[in-house]
Amino acid sequence: MGQAHSGEREAHMSHEALTQLLARKFAQKCFTPLELYELKDVFRSLADQEQQLRYLKEDTVAKFLEIPDVLGVSSVLFQMMSYIGAFPFLSDAPAVLGWEQMVMVITIMTERYKRILAQGAADRRKLLFNSLAVHDRKVSHLHAGEDAEGRLGTEKMMDSRATPVPQASASAVDEPGDEQADSEGIEQEDGLVLAALSSLDFVEAFKNEKRTQTEQGSAMIPADNFRKLVMLLLLSAPLGPQERLSLHAARLVGEELESLRSTAECILAAFLNVETSPGIKSSRFNSVLPVSLPFLFNGFNSLFEHFLFSKQSDFTQHKDESGAASRQPVGAIGIPQPLLQEQGSILNLNVLSQLSFFIPGETLFRRLRLLYSGDDDGFSMGSFETKVFNWRAPTILLVRGSRLEEDGPGFRASGNSAEANFTASLPPRRFPTGSGGRTDSDTLTFGVYLPEPWRHTHREAFGGEETVLFQLEPIHDVFHTSSLNTDRATFTRPSGATEHPGVTFGCPPPGQPSSSYGHHKSGVKSLGPVSLVLDSSFEFGCFTHDYSSRGGAFRGSVARNFDFQERFAIQSLEVWGCGGDEEARIQAERWAWEAREAEARRKINLGTGDIEADRALLEMAGLIGGNRSGGSMA
Template sequence: MGQGSSTAADSSSHSEQFTKDQLHKLFYARCISLLKPIELAFLRSNLNINPEEEQISRVISKLELASLLKLGQTEDDLTKGELNDAIDVIYRSLVFIGGLPFLEQGEEGLSLERLIVGIIFYSGQYKKIFTTFDFTKLFYLSLALPKAQVQVEEKSEKVPDEEPKEDEKISVDMLLPSQPEDPPELKAKKINWTKLPSTQLDLATPKLCAKRLQLILTLLLIQSSINKQTLDVQIETILEKWSQFSVYSTYISTFLNLNIKKDHSITFEQFQTINDLAPDFIQKKLLSLMTNSIISTNARTQKPPHTDIPHIEPMTPPPSASRHKFPEFIESKLVNAAFLAYISSLLSRSISPQNIVKLYAGSESGFSIRSLESKIFKWQAPTLFIISGKRLKSKIITTNKRYQAFDHEYPRYFLTSEQTLKSWQNDGERVTYAVYINSPWKNSNKVNFGDENTTILSIQPHADKFTSIHSSVIQGKSIYFNNLGMGIGFGNSQPLNKNGTRKYFPGDVSLTIEANLEFAVFRHVLQSSSPQVQAFFERSVQETIRNEQYEDRFIITDLEVWGVGSSRELAEQQREWEWEKQQAEARQSVNIRSLGEERAFLEMAGLVGNHGAGGSV
């Protein structure tokens, strides 16, 4: 860990001798030099530490850590759901990481020194210390080995000669020679920390408890859902919805191990595949956890006591930026704050209650492709298409005539005698998919539309992602919206509906919705049996599923489409909506007075006038 090949600049470097205690102090000096004075001032203020006193060994309590992270102010706050357990996992992780550069050093509790070292690593500033570093490995160990210090101490008792003693000199590579008059901060910068020998823990032994991982994932999803401008207002409300976020952390955990249970374990090999699903998810969210609470939030809004640092007023957006606001976000059957945090993490895009608006919901507007078309075609920005239902049971497959009609038109890939359900698929379970569509919707009864940003997401029962294939020929045109009886397709070639012949051409990885919005099929096969079908989407990023062939056939219970965009896009859309509203009102309010002689006829018929009393025949 932390080992890397030397650069050309290192070739002329030399080594110097330090004790472990000296290296600990120098490493701490290097870390603390990366924090701004205002950040240190707020940290000390929040912990009631006198800046004139050296208190690096002062132990931070779990409640103090929760308060720093804006996750609780009292002991009662830590009794809400599983928050206490999640804070405990973060606390132990910081204790472990704070032991750098010698992880075998153990102590009880989280000292101020360890907290600051942990902050540097959680916030990503370790990159200024190490030229190469496996953060994923270190963080995994900090979760998997909550008592790693004790284990290493036991090991050192058995082989004391293999570990350097506190007063024993260690040879350390230097980037530049140090001078006797160098202050600790300067001397620490001259050390080549990347090449410092550190304890290498065996990854074959520790395994991460799935429950502990789920706690961390839930906390990070919550963190990513918080509007940074109203942090203190939202956090209490959001923590009350812990169970909602926990559902989606379970889906991510299931991606790592398809048959996982809470009492199961996650290996490091499984843990690091989370980057295949959501690149840098862990590191980005930990950075957010630190920078939006301990390091930055207070520093932007308050003047810390015991310091001459000037007060920084929070920035007020110009009037033009707040002129057009998205309608107030209201949760739907499929979409809530937890869902948006989950989707945003999988897509690595900012999708939140602040930039999303509901365009269509089948439960409100009816499951009609015409209704769907009227609601979504005017939105000229990206959309999120969400479809959910229950996996078809054998009884429906054999008795439902509407399904059988669709099944007749949708080409079979598996033989009737084959058992198509895999070990991770259960009969009758809920299945949910979402599709991110970057380009505006349009009728495409002849030619597909779309671009290479289109992404299909498996939401439940496990997370998965299917990205568009890069092709100069296809150019991401993987979507059709056929209002002539063939429904909607993602990853399909154009369906056939001619001279009484109807047929679908699903791609290797595709999502097909029939025209009545009643049934849908997600197909994942290694190679399509039809030469008329091109491959539009990459196969699963889940290692086990990638080479499996399967289908999700389900009856649709919910379908929603949400618009995603900026305030500019919303402003343009609102202008169009307002114009349409005015046109509709104009059509409904005919100026009867201008009808002249025709008015008398209308009055006789009882259609106007007479105070609504009607006419006589």
């Protein structure tokens, strides 16, 4: 009887009452008592009041979070908050940001909802899409003709050069009216809503929610809005607890601001071609984000946690020598270490934030050391080996170059014999470039995250399952390892026995072509379906994406479902070590040991002609014997 009466009572509860009930549960379960106290204090200090209603305005939020005016992103962020504030009744959006609504916003933006909604959606991706999307069928129809015309030429080019595959093309997913794909996105978002209402033992309210298929089909994120948001996320990515966004103001002026905007443009290019598409559709958003940018929105965690630290509170009190309490400035957290100890030719703060969108930030920020730079150490495999091989932790290789001219019948490599030799070492088949319409940029940046130390390649390649191959410029793209083979990384010095020395990722070791890569022609290097090749002189590189093949050591792109290849002249090459002082100490000790060994070898006078006598001399010096080889004496 009690349950029946309870069910009847809840069936007549209003959206407002259920929202208050859920907000109360979120507040109790997702925040500590101190955090809840601080949140209430912050809300009271910021809220405007109209009759009995207290709420937050857009400019108030922007000022409190220190959102830079130059980004023009305040309205985009407030739109997101107003939508998420209506949770779980999202059809009521936009919501006035009162107390209950702000509890919803902070719980979801900081991912604290996972503490009580274990059976909800795996992340907030679907919810965030709809918070950014606009529903305007007129806009979709206005650009539909332009999209079709722009796609026609691109698709003809792809069809003539690549084998069709049974997957949607990169342009097709941006077409307006993709109701089926959008419906799937809505249903997955509903999983989070259902979990929230289920936690209240009340699901009937959700069944009464109605959203038309027309709204779903017309939903898209405007390209300009997303660009502004990505610039904010690049800026906020390294934020720590209580760290103010204004500390990074230097990244918003002059060349730094242009670099920030350029990096955001590369990320935007992973979702759409801005010249032919007005916005990002949910199907595209949901396919690219989890693979190429899984940590894109992590910067919101620290940003929105500022609502949990009141400026009126001061937890930094300490006593001076006289025993009297002294106070540090509110919000002081000391002077943090720089995010990057030194900037390289390729890696700067914006590229560092871009890397943190798919490599966990705790392994990057304040933990990268420049091990090798071609500009400073010379473009040679010898200097590369000397600087990199002793690092006993993960590394990140970055290479930047300029695209080589397209070759064809009668093509000669600009009279450059080195370029001609490099071109001749590659298979003659040439795919189109992979810029996706961004022909304005001939600068290419690729990289590899390698989780294990470097070593020489003998019979087998190296590199663990966490190895990641990626492109940063002009399009952001990420290629994770597959289970088809383990030809992830090779490092082969030039020698008479090696036909194609150099550094490769996704290719078989030199001299041992795998049958899975197709026919191997003598004198021509075997390229993996998804692979990066750097020649032994570090002058040229080649990235191949053979999407129509069965795949290889790395998976194909989710952003570009077609064949392409980029051949480029290397301009910069650098390797960064992931780790701290301990890793640097071990490397320094290894360098010192090698220096002592080299000095000991130099002082020993060999060449007497008596091999046994020379061997005995080396054993007395401690250079061979036991576990030491000392090299061949024969």
